[in-house]
Amino acid sequence: MQDKYQPAAIELAAQQHWESTDAFRVTEDAGKPKYYCLSMFPYPSGKLHMGHVRNYTIGDVLARFHRMRGFNVLQPMGWDAFGMPAENAAIQNNVPPAKWTYANIEYMKAQLKRLGFAIDWSRELATCTPEYYRWEQWLFTRLFEKGLIYKRLGTVNWDPVDETVLANEQVIDGRGWRSGALVEKREIPMYYMKITAYADELLQALDHLPGWPEQVKLMQKNWIGRSEGVEVHFPYDLSTIGSSGVLKVFTTRADTLLGATYVAVAAEHPLAAQAAASNPELAAFVYECKHGGVAEAELATMEKKGMPTGLRVVHPLTGEYLAVWVANYVLMGYGEGAVMAVPAHDERDFAFALKYRLPIKMVVGSPRGAYENTVAPWVDAYAEQGRLVNSGKYDGLHFQDAVDAIAADLENKGLGEKRVQYRLRDWGISRQRYWGCPIPMIHCGDCGDVPVPDDQLPVVLPENVEITGRGSPLAKMAAFYDCSCPKCGKAAKRETDTMDTFVESSWYFLRYACADSAGAMVDPRVNYWAPVDQYIGGIEHAILHLLYSRFFTRAMRDCGLVQASEPFTNLLTQGMVVAETYYRDLDGGKKQWINPADVSIERDERGRIVAATHVADGQPVVIGGTEKMSKSKNNGVDPQALIDQYGADTARLFIIFASPPDQQLEWSDSGVEGASRFLRRVWNFGHAFTSEVRAALPAARTLPSGDLPAALAEVRREVHTHLKQASYDFGKHQFNTVVSAAMKILNALERAPRDDASAHAEVAEEGLSILLRLLSPITPHISHALWQDCGFGSDIVDVKWPEPVEAALVQDELELVLQVNGKLRG
RNA sequence: GCCCGGGUGGUGAAAUCGGUAGACACAUCGGACUUAAAAUCCGAAGCCGACAGGCGUGCGGGUUCGAGUCCCGCCCCGGGCACCA
DSSP: OOSSOOHHHHHHHHHHHHHHTTTTOOOOOTTSOEEEEEEOOOOOOSSOOHHHHHHHHHHHHHHHHHHHTTOEEEOOOEEOOOSHHHHHHHHHHOOOHHHHHHHHHHHHHHHHHHTTOOOOGGGOEETTSHHHHHHHHHHHHHHHHTTSEEEEEEEEEEETTTTEEEOGGGEETTEETTTOOBOEEEEEEEEEEOGGGGHHHHHHGGGGOTTSOHHHHHHHHHHHOEEEEEEEEEEBOHHHHOSOOEEEEEESOGGGGGGOOEEEEOTTSHHHHHHHHTOHHHHHHHHHHHBSOOOHHHHHHSOOOEEEEEEEEEOTTTOOEEEEEEETTSOTTSTTSEEEEOTTTOHHHHHHHHHHTOOOOOOEEOTTOOOSSOOSSOOGGGGSOOEEOSSGGGTTOOHHHHHHHHHHHHHHHTSEEEEEEESOOOEEOEEOOSSSOBOOEEEETTTEEEEOOGGGOOOOOOSOOOOOSSSOGGGGOHHHHEEEOTTTOOEEEEOOOEEOTTTGGGTHHHHGGGTTOSSSSSOTTHHHHOSEEEEEEEGGGTTHHHHHHHHHHHHHHHTTSOSOSOSEEEEEEEOOEEEEEEEEEOGGGOEEEEOGGGEEEEEOTTSOEEEEEETTTOOEEEEEEEEEOOTTTTOOOOHHHHHHHHOHHHHHHHHHHHSOTTSOEEOOHHHHHHHHHHHHHHHHHHHHHHHTGGGGOOSSOOTTTSOOOHHHHHHHHHHHHHHHHHHHHHHTTOHHHHHHHHHHHHHHHHTSOOSSHHHHHHHHHHHHHHHHHHHTTTSHHHHHHHHHHTTSOSOSTTSOOOOOOOTTTSOOHHHHHHHHHHHHHO
């Protein structure tokens, strides 16, 4: 055994041991409870970042902990390998996306192995391989045939200079990131997944997910956004519109219908187009509305503008004429692309009516009589529910009665009905990009859109292409798109769009159960492992990825592929990793961001930071505040340097100790030093035990009932109290306080009096055994090495989790506190 | 703009059901050991104040014998907003 703690050597030895015993390979075992522990798979961006290390450390701690509790644990790993960064790298470095991606996978896999994660690598998958995406294409054709995938127009960001579609991320202040051109909205045909068909089920099932954070369930609930309301039909005014028809709007406030003074439609609405045809000024406004991106945050924060169309519709109850306006805040993609405006009781309509001097008619009296007329400035009370006024026969009715009465009258007239509406929209999956899964469709002049038959799958993505950043390369490759129609055999054109990369990540967790299955998307093994027992990943995925996965699991269930409806039983959303930023001001208002590794800190006598200087030139830099680690702020700390210098166990320990898993983690060099020091102390204690203490162990053990000297009994009591706390905290996923408990145990053991050598040896042996087991999910290498060296066993991975013994011996501090509290209350 | 979180010493944090705020660490200061340094060990410390004492969980109110914890109103920071992954 080494005298000094040398992590590199013991970590390599432990990893080789686990590799040679195939320790983490699992098969279906009906004799044990299964525990499927999954961390969100990484995008192979180049090298691991601190967020990955944190994510997979948390997952590994849970996986190893449950293995010690007797579970059959599956922890797989794979690669979310399609996406835009590969194309950007291709443009910048002239490397094909496939080559770049596979090189990154190779490098990052080695990094993961170096961290000692208990992963079953036999199940590894990469979404960019035909073996994976052929099943995605196969499912696509099934869902298309079931009507769960359909085609319609969708709105995208169009860069008119590069003549390419931009992601929202690529639109900066309304301009294309490369060309700088003003971005326009453009409508193109796209495929959509009918997630709204599952809206109600996805919403209801949230109530049966006790293992999910309330916060995430609430976000999903609001995202799905079920609202009960009334669809109101405003008949067209023949004299201005020139044809018969109705303008449909949806409202949750049908009680205010008598207060509607105008209607507003989106710029893309057919009525707007009709009016613009004979009105150049309006046409210019409609064109102006096309400028800018499609992101909701952009639309919601822009200045509200509108213009009258000169068209009118008829109020369905009063018969009055209402003007039709075009407004930039009405979204074509939500509801009917038209709203009724009730300025007296809606804040946005109120502002709009004041700006354009439109009539305001109050129809709800305050239940408290707080206001008589709606006058500027807006107060929130205007939108409160109350009794109707100025509404003829409906006067005096309260909200629900008014809605019921008005809906009934509309229905009698055939001009509306009660309806449920969701905020959730169908999922547009078409991308005009190269590095993604090809959509398996063929367009035939005679037969229309025809799915690629099973025997022609997969539609393989060609890997030898030139990426220019202008349009999709597939659309320029005749060899790819020229094909014949599977139905009639005539010349046809293959779809050149690829799928949203969220599609791949919506089912990878099911494929892990049977990653070697060559004949089917999933096989019956999936029903042993699914659902995932514990899913761990960033809070930034709280809505989209998790909702799409919940939808996909149900769609696959309804295709008879899997029994589970919910993919993830328990969810742990980890916080971000943040670090201090430093910069210098450059000419022209720009900032030069300086990596924390290149900055030296000055402190005052209390330890407060007073100044920072650049290591290279000793000149001062500005302290910019704590932000998420990112390339743009150059505040990322490379985990590789940390592993090289301190070893995997220290990296894992620091990350687990610095913050509870669901909160943000602040990077700190000195915190790493502290973690490293603690492991050295653990090593030294284990070393002293093997070389000196063990010799004093009595032949016949007296623990647990033996009468120890009082001070040693106290040490033992402390160890078990902290162990109890640690076990409790494990259940709550408060791993940072588990580490605190381990530190307290070591403190107690180090201070144990040694005057009674054999009694001390017994307490030390028990304490060390507990400490190593308690730490082994977090720092498996050092625990494994000491476990062997101290003669406890040959491998720690299957050793049982320690249980605190002799309840009577362990004075429960909580009980004590409650007793004291009781006295105070009494 | 909308939805969801968070805010406790110089720093990361702890406080389990409303009951001793700051456990455990980092940083700092002091000491031991050392020719010296590193490493290690011991000790001090929320803030203001010489002391007495006072003030302290983002700010302002409230409930309670008692509030970091519950309620109301603000401020600031972060995540998401459907084509970043």
